[in-house]
Amino acid sequence: MAIKMRTIQLENQTVPVRQAETVIMGSGAAGLCMAKRLYDLGKRDVVLLTNGLMMGTSRNTGSDKQTYYKLNVSGGTQDSIYEVAKTLVDGGATDGDTALAEAALSARCFYHLADLGVPFVLNEYGEFVGYKTDHDPKARAASAGPLTVQEMCAALYREVEERNIPVVEGITPVKILKDRKGSAAGLFCLRETADRSGREFVLFLCRNLVMATGAPAQLYKKSVFPESQIGATGVCLEAGAAGKNLTEWQYGLASTKFRWNVSGSYQQVLPRYVSSAPDGSDEREFLSDLMDDKTLLNAVFLKGYQWPFDAAKLGAAGSSWVDIAVYTETVLKGRRVYLDYMKNPLGMEKLDKSLLTSECRSYLEASDATQDIPLERLYALNADAVQLYLDHGIDLSKEYLEVDVCAQHNNGGLAGDLWWETSVPGLFAIGEVNGSHGVRRPGGSALNAGQVGAFRAAEQIARRGKRKPGPDLSEQEIGEQVVPVLRLANRWLQGEGEDNLRKTADEIRRLNSSYAGFVRNAGEIEKIIEKAKGLLRRPEQLRIENPSRLGEAFRTRDMLVCTVCYLTAMLDYIRAGGLSRGSYLVAEKLPDFGAEVPVDLKHLEQVQEVFYQSGDANTIWRPVRPLPESPQWFEQVWRDMKEREGTL
Ligand SMILES: Cc1cc2nc3c(=O)[nH]c(=O)nc-3n(C[C@H](O)[C@H](O)[C@H](O)COP(=O)(O)OP(=O)(O)OC[C@H]3O[C@@H](n4cnc5c(N)ncnc54)[C@H](O)[C@@H]3O)c2cc1C
Incomplete structure (x- = not known):
């Protein structure tokens, strides 16, 4: 379908204006599903925007056995929608109504993907056999292998293509436009050519704007998000959308040259952990400093299936001390950390089984993986794991694997209602940009949440579409909202001195990783917030040398807004007496090895929300919305549905 086009003049620039009933920003698993669902519900006036179809988390991520979490639909296990919802809510700081919707639609969204050809593992009777993932009591996890989400994207994109849904690539979202009533009415964007040399501003006017831009991954330097994942949460926060549970992330050990979680077999084969000075000299095994x-050996083995840092897994001999030891080396001592698969830890020629726990020994014996060195054991346990690195130019038989504790998932994000609509009417947030999860979540629930969000938002838009008037912004109203953005671009371009954009942004990202990542230090967080606020208040401090750098400048601005909001949330949480929980440690000083670290239990029934205004962020706390007693009397539900649909 063609996109309607005209142009307007703004600050001596001709800006193309395009109009569609619904604009979807982001082409990951959530955005693609949204486009397909809307079309199937009869909404054809849709355009999908993205920086690139092959960019973002979904298109570029994988793990040992990538998981989709849903109702258990195989064998004799008794499961129910209510129990799935209860598991989600038990994660803490999680709203019950959206958890119930995620549970209710989990089987439907999963079958939708299976029917589109995602090769989820099934037995000869057609049962999608489940397994247990973290925080999962009922073996609800399904998988299509290490690249489940990439399979999902491929299947969903085939549907988008088949339906001829227009896709515009090279887009960076810059500002959300609103109408007089405060509803979302458009997205002002920068469009770059694929090689980023050419660019133009372009305005998309719409009735519904669906943000499916994933996590604000550029907040952190140490990250296992793909490099092409950026995020646009800051643009939404600037438009007045509330953030929720912004404190909650998941962090874990990952290789940095090629970004991949070093979980499962990578740890179970007991590699040697070494650190060195930045130039590679002064090599030593550092875990022995602590343990x-x-x-x-037990901590390293356990790290395999206790992969993310977990504040509850410290104490006498918990596996999360490994993450703390890595932090001590990389952040506190400025050294580099590697996994060595060529030699055993502790100078062992061969694996000394007398040093292993019975769990570790029987696991390696049962897997026929007791060979002399870690690499041989890795071949025995999971040869694909060695090949994966070879495919990315890293030969574990010849070189060390550099690792660090990296950001991997944002549980929090934008606050949404039961239809994934944010606090800005007409602005929906689906996928990882939506913060429907709390402190903990079962592995695989992120992929389910993204699909469910797309189904819910599409349904709401389809229902409302019949009644909602079209975007109604005069040229003057557009100008009032857009001209400040054009002037900002000019200020960056006209600044004197050399281009300092990358350096400035990298420094903030480094600080965020060091002090606002899995180890949180209130004093340092406060300083970083002030730095980010200063850069937003005086944008001329950022200088770019030519217009081809504008996209990066806007993306950096987004990261600064996120820094202010996310770190304000963290600071407020700590000041409210919040202790370590989930995947982070609240500490001005690291605990001594073996110390019991108290974990927060006070805030599990509360949700923290964050609002951004004029360069500053404010927080409020509210009780979680409880898990509802959903109506189950058929005649009543039928009547309610007709009322909702306007057909009564
Ligand atoms: C290593 C790793 C392993 C994981 N394993 C699992 C797992 O086993 N199970 C599970 O449930 N989850 C897992 N996750 C999380 C899950 O993959 C993500 O939550 C999910 O893929 C996000 O999908 P999305 O569609 O919301 O966002 P994304 O896939 O991130 O899509 C965002 C889209 O928006 C575009 N975009 C973003 N920012 C901008 C911008 N500024 N300008 C223009 N375009 C932009 C991107 O290019 C992309 O098209 C894992 C994540 C990682 C990193």
């Missing part, structure tokens, strides 16, 4: 030999 005796037996504790060390």
Whole structure:
């Protein structure tokens, strides 16, 4: 379908204006599903915007056995929608109504994907056999292998193509436009050519704007998000959308040259952890600084399936001390950390089984993986794991694997209602940009939440579409909202001195990783917030040398807005007496090895929301919306539905 086009003059620039009933920003698993669902519900006036179809988390991510979480639909396990919802809510700081919707639609969204050809593992009777993932009592996880989400994208994109839904690539969202009533009415964007040399501003006017831009991954330097994942949460926060649970992320050990979680077999084969000075000299095994030999080997083994840093897994001999030890090396001592698969830890020629726990020994024996060195054990346990690195130019038989504790998932994000609509009417947030999760979530629930969000938002838009008038912005109203953006671009371009954009942004990202990542230090967080606020208040401090750098400048601005909001949330949480929880440690000083670290239980029934206005962020706390007793009397539900649909 063709996109309607005209142009307007703004600050001596001709800006193309395009109009569609619904604009979807982002082409990951959530955005693609949204486009397909809307079309199937009869909404054809849709345009899908993205920086690139092959960019973002979904298109570029994988893990050992990538998981989709849903109702258990195989074998004799008794499961129910209510129990799935209860598991989600038990994660803490999680709203019950959206959890119930995620549970209710989980099987439907999963079958939708299976029917589109995603090769989820099934037995000869057609049962999609489940397994247990973290925080999952009922073996609800399904998988299509290490690249489940890439399979999902491929299947969903085939549907988008088949339906000829227009896709515009090279887009960076810059500002959300609103109408007189405060509803979302358009998205002002920068459009770059694929090689980023050419660019133009372009305005998309719409009745519904669906943000499916994933996590604000550029907040952190240490990250296992793909490099092409950026995020546009800041643009939404600037438009007045509330943030929710922004404190909640998941962090874990990942390789940095090629970004991949070093979980599962990568740890179970007991590699040697070494650190060195930045130039590679002064190599040493550092875990022994903290732990005796037996504790060390057990902690590394457990890291395999206790992958993310978990504040509850410290204490006497928990596996999360490994993450703390890595932090001590990389952040506190400025060294580099590697996994070595060529030699055993602790100078062992061969694996000394007497040092292993019975769990570790029987696991390796049962897997026929007790060979002399970690690499041989890795071949025995999971040869694909070695090949994966070879495919990305890293030969574990010849080189060390550099690792660090990296950001991997944002549980929080934008606040949405039961239809994934944000606090700005007409602005929906689906996928990882939506913060429907709390402190913990079962592995795989992110992929389900993205699909459910797309189904819910599409349904609401389809229902409302019949009644909602078209975007109604005069040229003057557009100008009032857009001209400040054009002037900002000019200020960056006209600044004197050399281009300092990348350097400035990298420094903020480095600080965020060091002090506002899995270890949170209130004093440092406060300083970073002030730095970010200063850069937003005086944008001329950022200088770019030519217009081809504008996209990066707007993306950096987004990251600064996120820094202010996310770090204000963290600071407020700590000041409210919040202790370590989930995947982070609240500490001015690291605990001594073996110390019991108190974990927060006070804020589990509360949600923190964050609002951004004029360069500053404010927070409020509210009780979680409880898990509803959903109506189950058929005649009543039928009547309610007709009322909702306007057909009664
Ligand atoms: C290593 C790793 C392993 C994971 N394993 C699992 C798992 O096993 N199970 C599970 O449930 N989840 C897992 N996740 C999380 C899950 O993959 C993501 O939550 C999910 O893919 C996000 O999908 P999305 O559609 O919301 O966003 P994305 O896939 O991130 O899509 C965002 C889209 O918006 C575009 N975009 C973003 N920012 C901008 C911008 N500024 N300008 C223009 N375009 C932009 C991107 O290019 C992309 O098209 C994993 C994540 C990682 C990193």
